[in-house]
Amino acid sequence: MSTKFCPQCGKELPQESVFCPYCMTKFIETKKPDAYAKTKKKPVLIILIIAIAVLAVAGIIAFVVSILPSGSQPDQSASTIAATTENVDYSRYIGLWCDKGKTEDQITYDGGNLLEVVSVKDDVIRFNFTKISSPANNRIARLDNVACQVIDGVGTFSFDDDNWQNSGTGKIKLTEDEIYLETNITNASEDAMWDIGGSFYLSKSESSTIDFESYTTLGADFNSVKNHFGEQTADVQTAADKWNIYSFSGFSVTTLIETDEIVSINVDYASSLSKSNVCYGSINGNSTYDDVYSKLGEPTYNSLSAGNVSYNIAGGSVEFKFNDNMIVTGFNITANDTH
Numbered sequence: 287m288s289t290k291f292c293p294q295c296g297k298e299l300p301q302e303s304v305f306c307p308y309c310m311t312k313f314i315e316t317k318k319p320d321a322y323a324k325t326k327k328k329p330v331l332i333i334l335i336i337a338i339a340v341l342a343v344a345g346i347i348a349f350v351v352s353i354l355p356s357g358s359q360p361d362q363s364a365s366t367i368a369a370t371t372e373n374v375d376y377s378r379y380i381g382l383w384c385d386k387g388k389t390e391d392q393i394t395y396d397g398g399n400l401l402e403v404v405s406v407k408d409d410v411i412r413f414n415f416t417k418i419s420s421p422a423n424n425r426i427a428r429l430d431n432v433a434c435q436v437i438d439g440v441g442t443f444s445f446d447d448d449n450w451q452n453s454g455t456g457k458i459k460l461t462e463d464e465i466y467l468e469t470n471i472t473n474a475s476e477d478a479m480w481d482i483g484g485s486f487y488l489s490k491s492e493s494s495t496i497d498f499e500s501y502t503t504l505g506a507d508f509n510s511v512k513n514h515f516g517e518q519t520a521d522v523q524t525a526a527d528k529w530n531i532y533s534f535s536g537f538s539v540t541t542l543i544e545t546d547e548i549v550s551i552n553v554d555y556a557s558s559l560s561k562s563n564v565c566y567g568s569i570n571g572n573s574t575y576d577d578v579y580s581k582l583g584e585p586t587y588n589s590l591s592a593g594n595v596s597y598n599i600a601g602g603s604v605e606f607k608f609n610d611n612m613i614v615t616g617f618n619i620t621a622n623d624t625h
Contacts, residue, residue, distance in 0.1 A: 376406045376436060376460060382516070383465050383488040390491055391501070393418060394513055399486045401467060404517050409436050411458070415467060416513050417482050424510070425480035427452075429469075431517075436460065448482035451475035464489050496537075498551060499567035504601045504621045508532070508539065508546040515539065536564045551619040566604060566617055575612040 289298050292306035299306060383401040384393050393400055397420035403413045412433045419425040427448045434441035439460045446453045453473045459466040464487055471483040496515065503511050512532070520533040530546070532539045537553040555561050561571025569578055578595065579585075585595035586603070596605040602621040609615050 374409065374436075374439075376409070376411055379403045379411070379460055379465065379490075380406060382491040384491055386464075386487060386489045390514060394511060395424075396420065397424065399467075399484075399488065400513055401465060401486075401488050402516055403465075404431075410434070411436050411441060411460075413458070414517055415469075415482070417480075417484065417486075418513070419480055423480075426513075427480050427482040429456075429482060432456075434458065445469075445482075450478035450480050450482075452478050452481045452483075454483065496564050497567065498553070498565070498617075498619055503539075503548050503551070504619065506548050508541045508548055511548075549621045552616070553618070554616040556615065566606075566619075569606070569614060569617070571614055571616075573614045575608055575614075578606050578614065 289300060291298055292309060294306060295309040297306060297309075380403045382390060383403065384390055385398045388396075388398050390400060392398065397418045399418070400416045401413060402415075403411060405412045410433055412431060413429075414431065415429045417427045427450055429445050429448060432443050432445065434443040436458070441458045442455065443458070444453075444455045448454075448469075448471075452471045452475050454469060454471040456467065456469040458468075467486045467488060469482050469484060469486075471481050474481065501514065503514075508530075515532075515534045515537075517534070518532060519535055523531040523533075524543070525531055525540075528543060529549070530541045530543055532541070536555065537551060539548055540550040540552070541548050553564050553566075555564075555571030564570070568581060575590075575595075582597050586598050587596040587605075589595065590608075593609070594605050594607045596603050599619070602619060605618045605620070607615045607617065
């Protein structure tokens with residue numbers, strides 16, 4: 287065993303002794319307490335300083351955000367903003383649109399272009415488009431029930447048949463006061479004598495109302511005037527093997543099967559989307575018996591007990607129906623000779 291001597295009393299001691307048991311002298315070498323404290327506490331101090339700095343920065347940010355205008359405070363991450371689509375109400379475009387400076391009647395008979403926006407659901411718009419050649423041919427190309435999604439006012443679509451077996455693509459652009467429609471034929475039929483292709487600038491019709499006083503169509507060929515009636519709401523029905531019945535929004539049109547000649551029109555306001563979109567002159571689903579009498583005078587046939595009155599008109603008659611409050615509930619226009 288190695289030994290050492292106490293520096294104070296000179297006694298021999300084991301090498302590992304830290305004090306002298308004879309004179310109680312401590313002689314182990316130790317680090318000064320202040321140096322030891324500095325060595326051990328330095329990392330703790332650094333961490334404390336960093337924590338205080340972080341809290342200070344966070345406090346400054348919170349204060350700045352709190353005094354910003356509400357519109358300046360970010361409430362979405364970039365990824366959330368990118369995934370968000372703007373909700374736009376396109377319902378104001380529902381209705382009939384036609385060539386600028388023309389009415390639907392002029393286009394039906396003289397040629398032109400008619401766009402009927404049938405419905406809008408969220409950002410999906412559904413429409414029919416008709417392109418009519420000038421007389422005497424008056425050929426009709428038509429796209430039925432086209433549906434496309436509209437993003438930032440623009441939608442694209444494709445079609446398989448334009449009524450002449452031509453197919454292609456198209457674009458519709460909705461602006462403040464007009465609709466731009468572009469149709470491109472990508473696969474033309476060799477036998478086609480007309481097509482739907484072209485670029486069209488369309489303005490909304492001054493009135494999408496159908497007035498059966500000025501447009502009775504009794505005796506007219508149904509196919510030549512059907513575009514005036516809008517979209518069919520049901521398949522054609524056959525009655526007594528003599529008549530075809532075509533249904534539209536709020537009314538139906540009856541034709542002879544053999545000739546497709548229009549023999550009657552039945553308006554029912556109970557099934558109409560609007561009581562004013564189908565009328566007889568100034569008479570519509572909001573009119574009363576007094577309104578009818580004021581406009582047409584004494585009826586030819588007065589059956590108020592049964593809730594109706596009739597008047598003779600050119601080529602036939604018109605019968606108005608009333609409810610118990612004498613409000614018009616509908617009317618029938620019938621040709622004199624229905625075969």
